[in-house]
Amino acid sequence: MNDTPAIRVVVCEDQAVVRAGFVTILSAQADIDVVGEAADGRSAVAVAQRLEPDVVVMDVRMPLLDGIEATRRLAGPGARAPLTVLVVTTFNVDEYVYEALRAGASGFLLKDARPSELADAVRHVARGEALLAPSVTRSLVGRFAERVRPDPGARSPERERLGALTTREYEVFLLVGQGLSNAEIAARLVVSPETVKTYVSRMLTKLDLRDRVQAVILGYRTGVLDGPGDRRTE
CATH class of the missing domain: 1.10.10.10 (Winged helix-like DNA-binding domain superfamily/Winged helix DNA-binding domain)
Structure with a gap:
């Protein structure tokens, strides 16, 4: 018998059908427990802060507050109790990756990923392991970091x-x-x-x-x- 607590997840997605799909996929996993849902960015922040899940699955494009800003409020430098956020989106766009990382996301996955990949992604970030979608190259992280590289001559x-x-x-x-x-x-x-x-x-x-x-x-x-x-x- 496995006594390891299930990974507590909040799913934030504005499209009801997609959200239901994510919940169904994740709830079917013996080691994952979906404890909350949200259909817009403001609700995502409120629900996640109240429930303090192990992982927040966050869409990028949502009403009232976009997923990047919601991620920043939950996982960024100003978050009172930073949470682990896995950003899941339809769009494989460099800028989304940059902004998700800047906002404090721990992982980035595309919505066309297989169900098993979504569940594995949740497990990866819950363990503190960075995760980028296979189609998002590691070099993107380096290119993002180039934007914030300090003066090499300055004491850091x-x-x-x-x-x-x-x-x-x-x-x-x-x-x-x-x-x-x-x-x-x-x-x-x-x-x-x-x-x-x-x-x-x-x-x-x-x-x-x-x-x-x-x-x-x-x-x-x-x-x-x-x-x-x-x-x-x-």
Whole structure:
């Protein structure tokens, strides 16, 4: 018997048929519990703040308040208790990805994904793993981060924070920044996936980051993910 609590999810989608489909797909999973729904952005914020789910599934285009702004209020820097948001949209548009990441989203998935991919996406972001739709390349995160890259000559408090990491934690940080999964990192470092999971958890905690998306963006913002010559600066 599995005693792990089910992942609590709120589904935010203005189209009733699509919303019902998402709820049906997710409710059919033994490890996922849909605890709330919303049909517009304002309701999404209110329902999510009241229920505090593990994951908010958020559409981009919604009435009253768009999904990007709703995500910002729930997961952005100003959120009093940041939530994990998975943005699901019909549109594979770079700008939506940029703005979703900027707003604090932990994942981005297209609505044409298979039912199993939606459920897996919820599981991924609930575990704190960044997720982009397979058709949305990892380089998009880098291109987004280019917009917020600081002056390389300036002292960066964010870069100084990296000094709190051990050498192995920093290695894991760089590999996470390159978009590698736990299994891929484990193979690269010749350790077990569970060991990598521990390093990732410690790294995120020390850097006060919510998930891998934030780690990738931090890597670009601090300049340590400039390219093949990435290295630790003491």
